[in-house]
Structures are given as C-alpha cells and as structure tokens.
Amino acid sequence: MSKDNFETSAIRTQIEHTQFLENSSPLYLTSGFVFENAEEMRASFTEEKERNIYSRFTNPNTSEFVDKVCKMEGAEDGFAFATGMAAIFSSLAALLNSGDHIVSARSVFGSTHVLFTNYFPKWNITTSYFNVNEPDTIESLITPKTKILFAESPTNPAVDVLDLELLGKIANKHNLILVVDNCFATPYLQQPIKFGADLVVHSATKLMDGQGRVLGGITVGRKDLIREIYLFSRNTGPSLSPFNAWLLSKSLETLVVRVDKHCENALKVAEFLENHENVNWVKYPFLKSHPQYQVAKKQMKKGGNIVAFEVKGGIEAGRSFLNSIKLCSLSANLGDTKTIVTHPASTTHSKLSEEDRLEVGISDGLVRVSVGLEDVSDVINDLNQALQ
Numbered sequence: 405m406s407k408d409n410f411e412t413s414a415i416r417t418q419i420e421h422t423q424f425l426e427n428s429s430p431l432y433l434t435s436g437f438v439f440e441n442a443e444e445m446r447a448s449f450t451e452e453k454e455r456n457i458y459s460r461f462t463n464p465n466t467s468e469f470v471d472k473v474c475k476m477e478g479a480e481d482g483f484a485f486a487t488g489m490a491a492i493f494s495s496l497a498a499l500l501n502s503g504d505h506i507v508s509a510r511s512v513f514g515s516t517h518v519l520f521t522n523y524f525p526k527w528n529i530t531t532s533y534f535n536v537n538e539p540d541t542i543e544s545l546i547t548p549k550t551k552i553l554f555a556e557s558p559t560n561p562a563v564d565v566l567d568l569e570l571l572g573k574i575a576n577k578h579n580l581i582l583v584v585d586n587c588f589a590t591p592y593l594q595q596p597i598k599f600g601a602d603l604v605v606h607s608a609t610k611l612m613d614g615q616g617r618v619l620g621g622i623t624v625g626r627k628d629l630i631r632e633i634y635l636f637s638r639n640t641g642p643s644l645s646p647f648n649a650w651l652l653s654k655s656l657e658t659l660v661v662r663v664d665k666h667c668e669n670a671l672k673v674a675e676f677l678e679n680h681e682n683v684n685w686v687k688y689p690f691l692k693s694h695p696q697y698q699v700a701k702k703q704m705k706k707g708g709n710i711v712a713f714e715v716k717g718g719i720e721a722g723r724s725f726l727n728s729i730k731l732c733s734l735s736a737n738l739g740d741t742k743t744i745v746t747h748p749a750s751t752t753h754s755k756l757s758e759e760d761r762l763e764v765g766i767s768d769g770l771v772r773v774s775v776g777l778e779d780v781s782d783v784i785n786d787l788n789q790a791l792q
C-alpha cells in the first residue's frame with residue numbers, strides 16, 4: 405500500500421452518512437438497536453441478516469475503527485477491545501484449548517508476561533520463552549502442542565527488534581499462528597501481516613490515541629481466526645466502548661503526521677544521548693549502533709518514539725535521574741504528546757530479581773523515554789540537566 409493510500413484510508417474510512425450528511429462521523433452512544441419486526445429480529449440473530457444488534461457485539465463507531473485499522477494493517481477483519489490487554493487475553497483465550505502451548509519472546513509487555521506465566525497455566529496452557537537476541541533457539545522450543553508464536557517488536561522497554569520475516573517463516577513451517585503486538589510501531593511504521601503474521605494486536609491506548617486520553621485495543625488479521633475471536637468476545641464482553649472507538653477513529657486521521665514528528669524528535673533525543681558522557685549506551689532502532697539496525701531498516705519505515713538508554717551508576721543513578729526531571733512526565737503510559745520517562749528497575753520491574761531483569765534486557769540503569777511532540781530542544785535540555 406503506498407503512503408498516499410495509507411493516509412487516505414486513515415482519513416476517509418468512514419461509516420455511512422446519516423440523512424444529515426455530516427462530514428465527521430457522529431457518535432452512536434446506544435447499547436441496543438431496534439428491529440422492524442419479529443422476522444427481522446430472528447434473521448439478525450441467526451446472522452442471515454448482517455446488522456447491529458447490541459453494542460457488546462458491534463456498534464457503528466467500533467465498526468469504523470475496526471475497518472480503518474484493517475485497511476491500515478492490510479488485514480481481512482478485526483475486533484476492537486476495551487484495552488490492549490483485553491485484545492491479547494481474549495484473542496488467545498478464544499483460540500487456545502487446554503493442553504495447548506505458546507512460544508513467546510521473553511521480552512513482552514509486563515501484563516502479557518503475567519498472563520502467560522500466572523493465569524494461562526490455570527487452564528493448562530503453557531508458555532516457553534526465547535531470548536529476543538537468540539532467535540535460532542525458537543524452533544527447539546516448538547512441540548506438537550505448540551499453537552501460537554507470540555512476539556512484539558520493538559520490545560518494551562528495551563527497544564529490541566525481532567526479525568518479523570524470520571518469525572513468519574518459522575510459523576509457516578510449523579503451522580503456528582503468529583501473533584505480533586505491533587503497539588510500538590503502529591501500522592504506519594510496520595505491517596506485520598506482510599511478513600507472515602496471522603494476527604496483529606494493538607494497545608490503541610498508546611500512539612493510536614496519541615494524546616493519553618482513552619484506553620483501547622484491537623486485534624486484526626485472518627478472517628477465520630477473527631471469527632473465533634468475535635464469537636468468544638461477543639459472549640464474554642471485553643468490547644470497546646463506542647465513545648472510545650469514535651475518539652480513536654478520529655485520532656487515526658492524524659496518526660501519520662503525529663508519528664512522523666515523534667520519530668524525528670526521538671532520533672534527535674537518541675543522537676543526543678549517544679554522545680553524552682553519563683550514558684553507557686543508547687538503543688533506538690534507527691541508530692546505526694542498534695544491534696538489529698539492519699532488521700529495523702528492513703521492516704520499519706522509521707524508528708518509532710521510544711528510546712532506551714543506560715545511565716552510568718546503576719539503580720541509584722537511575723532513581724536520581726528520575727528525581728531530577730523537571731519538564732518530562734514520570735508516568736506509566738507511553739505514546740503521548742507529552743514526553744514520558746520511566747526507570748523500570750526501580751518501578752515497573754522492581755519485583756523481579758536482577759537476573760530476571762537482565763533476561764528481558766532491563767539493566768539497573770535502564771531508562772525508557774517515550775518521546776513526545778514538545779519542542780525537542782526543551783526535552784533534550786531537561787534530559788541533559790537531569791543527567792548532570
């Protein structure tokens with residue numbers, strides 16, 4: 405899909421006009437929809453007639469959001485969820501049976517890791533993990549019970565990059581369903597389906613909303629798999645609210661211009677940090693020093709908005725860096741207009757042992773910066789004074 409088509413899809417994918425011929429889609433805050441008569445109601449429930457029944461199943465605003473993301477990702481179909489975690493949990497729960505096995509990258513979003521290690525085993529679903537820097541070990545983990553290959557790229561918070569083409573080949577060879585969490589890249593920078601992903605999941609909370617306002621999630625991909633996910637979700641209730649869908653669909657109209665600017669600012673921040681005397685190393689997919697720079701160049705349009713770096717002096721230096729920040733926000737979110745800094749070792753990942761943290765690429769001095777849309781010189785000045 406050319407960039408022109410991509411932007412046009414992001415702006416022009418729209419539900420039918422009402423009789424008022426509005427230019428911007430209205431908000432359909434309604435829990436249910438009415439039927440003309442008993443026959444229409446019967447035909448709707450048997451799916452002989454395709455239409456909205458109840459907003460736990462479908463709603464015009466969620467349909468617009470789903471159609472749009474499908475076009476942007478090159479996907480056949482999709483379903484929208486209340487959060488990114490609802491998308492991940494419901495999609496996998498819909499497809500997996502007791503006894504099934506997942507092979508996953510070890511560096512995945514924290515709650516995804518908790519889902520795989522603490523909750524799925526309750527239903528006899530187990531997970532084996534591979535180190536993102538040792539993809540040649542993936543095949544040795546696959547068993548006859550393996551059904552899902554799960555990964556995210558770039559990873560959170562260490563900004564490692566996985567070769568999606570390689571994952572696609574492995575999944576195809578072993579007949580696995582490849583699920584890619586594409587949250588950090590957005591469909592603008594990377595389209596995993598092109599590389600063989602069967603399903604793409606997103607936390608729409610991040611760059612899709614882009615302004616730190618609402619939670620949302622979405623899964624798009626193969627029609628037969630989405631059908632299973634739809635039936636599971638329509639009965640279990642993790643659906644996205646029409647209001648959030650309406651807002652997210654509007655946000656996608658500006659995704660390209662926002663993400664372009666995020667990437668431009670992030671690259672400047674990364675280059676600044678790379679030359680700073682109090683920084684050990686910097687990881688950003690489009691820095692030549694990134695270990696997977698070539699892979700990033702192959703599969704991503706730009707480097708994204710997340711920069712990871714290691715401040716000299718370990719956990720204490722990381723904590724004092726955070727305490728010295730003046731402009732940037734200390735917050736758990738990312739992908740906001742506002743630049744956000746976090747220090748995983750003393751906060752989100754403080755319960756892990758140092759050894760377990762290092763396994764997922766979190767050293768004691770690691771700082772994650774979600775670069776926002778402020779004047780980048782103000783962001784750089786803030787990071788600089790905090791590093792002194």
Ligand SMILES: *Cc1c(COP(=O)(O)O)cnc(C)c1O
Pocket residue numbers: 487488489490513556560585587588606607608609610619620621
């Ligand atoms: C935030 C995030 C999630 C979870 O999304 P929520 O909307 O917070 O539930 C999943 N994966 C990644 C990579 C994320 O950054």
